[in-house]
Amino acid sequence: MRRRWMAAVAVTVAGLLTLTACGDGGGAAQSPQADAKKKVEVFSWWTGPGEADGLKAMKEIFEKQNTGLTFFDAAVAGGSGDKARALLATKLQADTPPDTFQGHAGAELQGYIKAGDLEPVNFLYDELKLKEVFPQQLIDQISVEGKIYSVPVNIHRSNVMWFNPGVLKEAGVAEVPKTIEEFVAALEKVKKTGKIPLAIGSEWTMVHLLESVLLGSLGTDAYNQLWTAKSDWSGPAMTKALNDFKTILSYAGDPADDWQPAAKQVADGEAAFTIMGDWAYGYFHNPPDGGLGKTSKTDFDWAPSPGTGGTFMWLSDSFTLPKGAPNRDGAVAWLKVAASKEGQDAFNPKKGSIPARKDADTSLYTDYLADALKDWGSNKLAGSIQHGVNVNDAWRVSINEAVGLFHEDRDVAALQTALVEAAKNSGQ
Amino acid sequence: MTRVRRWLPGLLLVTPSIIAIAVFVYGMLGWNFRLAMTDKHDEVSEGSFVGLENFVSLWDQKRWGISVNHAIVFTVVFVAGALVLGWLLAFLMEKGIRGEGTFRTIYLFPMAISFVATGVVWRWLMNSGQDERAVGLNRLFDSLGLDFLQWEWFRNPDWGMAAMAIPAIWQMSGYVMALFLAGFRGVPEDLREAARVDGCTEWQVYRHIVLPLLRPVTLSALIILGHISLKVFDLIMAVSGKQIITDVPAVFMWVAVFDSHDPAKGATIASYIVLAVSLFVIPYLVWTLRKERRP
Numbered sequence: 162m163r164r165r166w167m168a169a170v171a172v173t174v175a176g177l178l179t180l181t182a183c184g185d186g187g188g189a190a191q192s193p194q195a196d197a198k199k200k201v202e203v204f205s206w207w208t209g210p211g212e213a214d215g216l217k218a219m220k221e222i223f224e225k226q227n228t229g230l231t232f233f234d235a236a237v238a239g240g241s242g243d244k245a246r247a248l249l250a251t252k253l254q255a256d257t258p259p260d261t262f263q264g265h266a267g268a269e270l271q272g273y274i275k276a277g278d279l280e281p282v283n284f285l286y287d288e289l290k291l292k293e294v295f296p297q298q299l300i301d302q303i304s305v306e307g308k309i310y311s312v313p314v315n316i317h318r319s320n321v322m323w324f325n326p327g328v329l330k331e332a333g334v335a336e337v338p339k340t341i342e343e344f345v346a347a348l349e350k351v352k353k354t355g356k357i358p359l360a361i362g363s364e365w366t367m368v369h370l371l372e373s374v375l376l377g378s379l380g381t382d383a384y385n386q387l388w389t390a391k392s393d394w395s396g397p398a399m400t401k402a403l404n405d406f407k408t409i410l411s412y413a414g415d416p417a418d419d420w421q422p423a424a425k426q427v428a429d430g431e432a433a434f435t436i437m438g439d440w441a442y443g444y445f446h447n448p449p450d451g452g453l454g455k456t457s458k459t460d461f462d463w464a465p466s467p468g469t470g471g472t473f474m475w476l477s478d479s480f481t482l483p484k485g486a487p488n489r490d491g492a493v494a495w496l497k498v499a500a501s502k503e504g505q506d507a508f509n510p511k512k513g514s515i516p517a518r519k520d521a522d523t524s525l526y527t528d529y530l531a532d533a534l535k536d537w538g539s540n541k542l543a544g545s546i547q548h549g550v551n552v553n554d555a556w557r558v559s560i561n562e563a564v565g566l567f568h569e570d571r572d573v574a575a576l577q578t579a580l581v582e583a584a585k586n587s588g589q
Numbered sequence: 590m591t592r593v594r595r596w597l598p599g600l601l602l603v604t605p606s607i608i609a610i611a612v613f614v615y616g617m618l619g620w621n622f623r624l625a626m627t628d629k630h631d632e633v634s635e636g637s638f639v640g641l642e643n644f645v646s647l648w649d650q651k652r653w654g655i656s657v658n659h660a661i662v663f664t665v666v667f668v669a670g671a672l673v674l675g676w677l678l679a680f681l682m683e684k685g686i687r688g689e690g691t692f693r694t695i696y697l698f699p700m701a702i703s704f705v706a707t708g709v710v711w712r713w714l715m716n717s718g719q720d721e722r723a724v725g726l727n728r729l730f731d732s733l734g735l736d737f738l739q740w741e742w743f744r745n746p747d748w749g750m751a752a753m754a755i756p757a758i759w760q761m762s763g764y765v766m767a768l769f770l771a772g773f774r775g776v777p778e779d780l781r782e783a784a785r786v787d788g789c790t791e792w793q794v795y796r797h798i799v800l801p802l803l804r805p806v807t808l809s810a811l812i813i814l815g816h817i818s819l820k821v822f823d824l825i826m827a828v829s830g831k832q833i834i835t836d837v838p839a840v841f842m843w844v845a846v847f848d849s850h851d852p853a854k855g856a857t858i859a860s861y862i863v864l865a866v867s868l869f870v871i872p873y874l875v876w877t878l879r880k881e882r883r884p
Contacts, residue, residue, distance in 0.1 A: 246847065247843075247847040250632075250847060250850070254632065272631070272632065272850050275631070275633050276631075276632050276633045277633070363829070363830055363832055364830075364831070364832040364833065364834075415717045415718055415719075415722075415741070415744070416717075416744065418712065418716075431722065554848055554849060554850055555631075555849045555850060555851065557848075558844060558848045558849040559849075562652055562833065565652075565832060565833030565834070565836075566651060566652070566655075566833055568833070568834070569746050569833070569834065588631075
């Protein structure tokens with residue numbers, strides 16, 4: 162009898178101990194106070210080919226310059242940071258932020274800023290004279306009431322039309338379409354050959370297409386005005402733009418699983434066009450394993466998406482300084498590397514993007530990247546919707562929702578109403 | 590003293606799990622319902638009590654209607670499909686088959702795989718490309734000359750969710766088979782013999798003896814499948830991701846919480862999922878309690 166008693170007590174105590182240990186263990190693992198002096202936790206979603214190599218190149222520079230610090234790669238896999246950002250949200254809510262995390266520069270950071278999760282980094286801009294090396298328009302677009310909350314490390318272009326020259330030749334399209342009208346005419350010609358005129362992927366790639374069509378149809382100034390107090394989502398110009406979107410979408414093939422299979426249709430000569438950001442260049446061009454190993458200008462080619470020549474629709478990956486970072490000094494040291502010419506020139510050729518700085522070493526950027534760098538320096542700028550420059554997360558989700566519903570019912574009036582609502586409720 | 594000795598050790602033994610369940614299950618449920626009744630529509634605001642406002646306004650959203658619709662189509666096809674297929678497999682097995690153990694393992698095996706892995710494979714199998722662009726099942730149909738069977742699978746706006754249920758049926762019907770097989774085996778041979786002596790045909794034996802005795806098994810299977818189906822998330826994410834065309838409440842909840850950063854809306858959707866699941870589970874609990882009380 163007595164023994165059974167003891168056993169019961171022992172099990173109970175053990176159970177309670179496990180419970181309490183769980184609480185402690187979790188907390189301790191998330192805020193490693195003990196070695197906070199040395200380790201710098203850098204949170205990103207760069208795990209794919211190219212991007213992970215770029216991060217590694219920056220890491221090497223960082224560790225060479227800061228011998229007392231070690232780089233801790235807290236990258237979470239998943240395209241465009243879906244999973245990473247969900248995990249980040251829980252970490253920030255539990256007040257256990259990483260030392261620095263990746264985010265798309267611009268309105269996407271607004272949620273964090275409003276929640277008081279981020280520290281402004283104006284002091285870094287002053288100290289390193291970054292305002293002189295980043296384009297003024299970029300600084301304007303990432304500032305909130307005069308405060309800057311991130312350090313952009315690269316620039317991607319969103320409004321790129323990728324095409325297969327062979328398919329265009331076969332269809333009798335002599336010139337690369339420069340306006341929406343020419344684009345529709347070219348799509349029609351391709352359709353007659355039986356090939357897919359326009360390859361698209363899953364839902365977000367349609368929003369990506371929409372932003373290019375809006376820019377091309379409305380023009381740069383009207384597009385940039387959409388994100389200001391003078392925005393006009395309900396007017397006739399917008400109706401026309403959305404009708405253009407509908408027309409273009411009617412030439413689209415079956416949606417592929419993601420942007421890569423859609424790009425592959427173009428590379429394989431099954432489809433003529435796809436509109437995707439310039440990360441597609443790495444996929445087309447890189448040797449097999451990570452890429453398709455195609456030759457630029459012969460197997461695939463590029464141009465600004467129709468109607469957007471002379472405008473660079475940009476998005477940018479950037480690093481931030483969270484409030485309450487366990488190792489703030491380490492984070493600042495990392496931001497300095499991310500902002501530096503050396504860091505950006507090490508990172509970007511590998512990632513397949515161009516540096517945000519104007520004084521980069523142009524010899525490192527060849528082929529498509531040379532084009533992009535030239536345009537970045539000379540074009541007008543516009544911000545991407547899908548990649549977090551102009552709209553905050555809530556607004557972006559509403560736009561995605563509207564486009565998803567539109568994909569089923571193809572009702573332009575309903576789409577426009579939904580977009581007007583989305584703009585009104587964005588709280589931005 | 591002796592009485593205390595009788596119940597105290599048992600109580601101590603279960604106390605930790607009672608506490609854990611009270612806090613981490615029921616406490617969290619309550620916290621979620623409370624959150625659903627506030628206007629905390631971003632991560633910063635405190636959120637004040639608004640009653641059932643969120644529960645009502647959710648029905649004004651087109652997306653919510655679509656996702657509920659999808660969940661219903663998915664549930665009906667999945668539960669019916671898995672029950673019928675599982676029953677059929679168990680029935681054939683029960684008829685006596687050589688190498689039964691091997692077949693049982695084969696049919697049960699899919700259950701050992703996670704929905705995510707199933708989804709990745711079936712995403713390829715159910716690719717919507719047709720004719721010369723076909724892969725997966727459409728390619729198979731194409732090369733067999735069964736062209737009319739090719740369709741867009743889960744990308745079909747009307748019946749896509751029925752296609753989405755196919756991997757789930759594939760995964761769970763083996764488990765249903767195991768349940769039914771145990772049920773079949775639980776029917777005493779004496780009863781069947783007695784019926785046969787009384788002049789029943791084999792069909793009547795099944796109709797009047799075996800099937801009624803399988804009712805409890807069917808109910809358990811229904812409960813298990815039903816609650817899996819109403820909260821399905823991983824399969825959908827693995828097959829098509831966060832797209833409206835295959836939206837279900839659980840995916841919508843993820844989008845509301847992690848993409849739109851709207852905790853109150855997410856909590857409201859979560860509450861509806863819990864309520865829907867309890868529609869399945871509570872009648873079952875009542876039923877089993879009543880049955881246990883009966884001598």
